[in-house]
Amino acid sequence: MIYLTQQKRVLASIFEKADRPLTPVEICERARTDLPSLGIATVYRAIKQFLEDGQVRLVEVPGAAPHYESAARHHHHFFVCQSCKRLFDLIGCVRGVKSLAPQGFRVKQHEIVLYGECSSCAVDSSKS
Template identity: 40%
Template sequence: MTVTRSTRQRDVIARVITQAAGPLAVSEVLAQARADLPTLGLATVYRTLKLLTEQHRIHPVILDGETLYEASGRGHHHHFSCTVCGRVFTLHTCPVALPSGTVYPGGFVVEAHEVTLYGQCPQCASQAAQALSG
């Protein structure tokens, strides 16, 4: 078994992902981690994301063809993607009552499901409402 030592870069990247309100794109991880590590390079971020994924500390989320990353162990949840600002949020309630083992019409046996809702996040919706009333 190979033991990997902790590094400041790895710790900062892991913290950025763990503290995020939703899954992050590689560019977002890099930008946020650079607040603590201004010289952090993109290659280091990619290597660290790969290592953290292999260690099951984070996992990839594919959303509209883009790979985002979020912390593992957050239980069953879904995502909301803001069509205005592009941020992705974690939703802790499930809008679909579809437990594992359900037989969907046509004979499809459900093992798991992922749901992404699209619309305006509270901040963007509030700004849109203010623009209409002002």
């Protein structure tokens, strides 16, 4: 039997409200607004359950820690800000990616990641 607890309710709402993929630590920080004593282990446990349910997905990009996002968000790729390390969504996708694979290779998924500075970090660095 799986209990629906206060912490899972709060954590689920963090995922629903998030506008970008978050790390477990970011999720924990946000949830502590409502549940100040929330432990990181509980965040990981909830993420594990949400992943199994299929309501959350793992976002792994090179050069960044693992992030998680609501599975309700549609297929997209990411922008990694090399300055603040946050992830942002890219809108759209490019065609012809799968045709890059050599003969005989079976392509099942693909990932596109852009690296650089997000708009707010780009403004900050042009100031200094």
